[in-house]
Amino acid sequence: DSRLIVSLLTIGPGEIFFERFGHNAIVVREPGRPAIVYNYGIFDFAQEDFLLNFARGRMLYRVIDGALEDDLAMYRAQGRSIVEQTLDIDAQQARALVDFLEWNVRPENAQYRYDYFEANCSTRVRDALDRALGGALRAQGEGRSRGYTWRLDALRLMAPQPLLMLGIDLGLGPYADQRIDYWQESFVPETLAYVAGQTTRADASGARVALVAQTAQLAAGVVEEPPLLPPDLRWPFLAIGVALGLALLWLAREALPARRIPLAAFALVFQLFCGIGGLLLLFLWLGTVPRAAWRNENLVLLHPLCLGLLPAGGGI
Numbered sequence: 001d002s003r004l005i006v007s008l009l010t011i012g013p014g015e016i017f018f019e020r021f022g023h024n025a026i027v028v029r030e031p032g033r034p035a036i037v038y039n040y041g042i043f044d045f046a047q048e049d050f051l052l053n054f055a056r057g058r059m060l061y062r063v064i065d066g067a068l069e070d071d072l073a074m075y076r077a078q079g080r081s082i083v084e085q086t087l088d089i090d091a092q093q094a095r096a097l098v099d100f101l102e103w104n105v106r107p108e109n110a111q112y113r114y115d116y117f118e119a120n121c122s123t124r125v126r127d128a129l130d131r132a133l134g135g136a137l138r139a140q141g142e143g144r145s146r147g148y149t150w151r152l153d154a155l156r157l158m159a160p161q162p163l164l165m166l167g168i169d170l171g172l173g174p175y176a177d178q179r180i181d182y183w184q185e186s187f188v189p190e191t192l193a194y195v196a197g198q199t200t201r202a203d204a205s206g207a208r209v210a211l212v213a214q215t216a217q218l219a220a221g222v223v224e225e226p227p228l229l230p231p232d233l234r235w236p237f238l239a240i241g242v243a244l245g246l247a248l249l250w251l252a253r254e255a256l257p258a259r260r261i262p263l264a265a266f267a268l269v270f271q272l273f274c275g276i277g278g279l280l281l282l283f284l285w286l287g288t289v290p291r292a293a294w295r296n297e298n299l300v301l302l303h304p305l306c307l308g309l310l311p312a313g314g315g316i
Contacts, residue, residue: 003030003031004028004029004030004091004094004095004098005028005029005030005086005094006026006027006028006029006086006087006089006094006097006098007026007027007028007029007084007085007086007087008024008025008026008027008084008085008087008125008129008192008193008196008212009024009025009026009027009037009071009082009083009084009085010022010023010024010082010083010084010085010189010190010192010193011023011024011025011075011080011081011082011189012080012081012082012083012190012221012223012225013080013157013221013223013224013225013226014078014079014080014223015078015079015223017158017161017164019078019080020157020158020160020161020226021120021122021157021187021188021189022080022122022157022188022189022190023039023041023121023122023189024040024121024122024125024126024189024192024193025037025038025039025040025071025121025125026038026097026101026125026128026129027068027084028097028098028101034067034068034069035067035068035069036065036066036067036068037065037066037067037068037071038063038064038065038101038104038105038128039063039064039065039066039071039121040061040062040063040112040120040121040124040125041061041114041120041121041122041124042061042062042063042064043059043060043061043062043114056287056288056289057115057116057288057289057290057293058113058289059113059114060111060112060113060114061111061112061113061114061121062110062111062112063101063104063105063110063112063124064105064110065101065105072218072219075219076219078223079221079222079223080219080221080223081217081219081220081221081223082217082218082219082221083193083215083216083217083218084215084216084218085193085196085197085212085214085215086212086213086214086215086216087129087196087211087212087213088201088209088210088211088212088213089132089133089201089211090203090204093132093133093134094132096131096132097128097129097131097132100128100131100132101128104128112124115289115290116154116187116290116292117150117154117176117184117187117290117292118184118187120187121189122186122187122188122189122191122192123186123187125192126183126186126192126195129196133199133201133211136199136200136201136211137183137186137195137196137199137211138183140182140195140198140199140200141181141182141183141184141185141186141195142181142182142183143181144181144182145179145180145181145182145185146182146185147179148179148180148185149176149177149178149179149180150172150175150176150177150178150180150184150292151169151172151176151177152229152230153185153187153188154168154172154176155168155169155230156226156227156228156229156230157188157226158226159226159227159230159231160224160226162231165230166233170277170281170296170298170302171280171281171284171293171296171298172292172293172296173284173285173291173292173293173294173295173296173297174295174296174297175291175292175294175295176292182194182195183195196211196212197211197212197215199211199212248263248266251263267309268310271306271307271309271310272306272307272310273302274301274302274303274306275302275303275304275305275306275307275308275309275310276307277302278299278302278303278304278305278306279304280302281296281298281299281302282299282304284296285299
């Protein structure tokens, strides 16, 4: 057991939308055996009712083990950064962690109910490590915050894809606006790596030692890194709103056919957008599991009753 070497592997963001948050995994090395990586957050498109469960937030994800070199080759080919933090844990903690991981990857134990913020690839790694460390990670992360919220993290991580970022912003409710501490924010892989780097544990003599013994960058990423804060779009949206309002006012000043057609077209498109958007927000509230989408106050802006205005828009 003293020969077990355990590491936290942190992968930077990728190009595809579901890779934007990054990824965490646990690496286990033992002399004479290939290095094994344990990955949470694995999903299967072929899973029964996957699209319906995805829409309702009822996805079943799983943990798998595999050869580390295969994963490293894949992430390098995707142009993603790779950082490995070797953990300074004693033989008993290492064995407890590996025993748990080996139990967890059994087919009967591998699946879990996925949640975007509270049960993803990073939080599962966090919880497995914290379990072996006797709560050291939780003690380091709880009660300390940089003032971030679930929403702020989600938006800044999706900032390179503005349309998707705006869609996420519209879809999140007030639950996503609570201030979270570092323990909760460890749903972001880079934050978990930071927390691990700040954590200490008691050694056999009772002295405090750093959890991370060594950090190595295995690959530099070429994919755009997320900003520390999401872009502030209030002024651009205000300018767009004012310009659009002035244009509509000009079109409505005289009842000329040439002006009525674009005015009616805009009204129809806008009412459809608001009505269908409102239906989607209601579905996210009443038909899905994640609390972050419930009681969405954007229903004041996007409302299903807007669909009832479609005949009026066509009669302009």
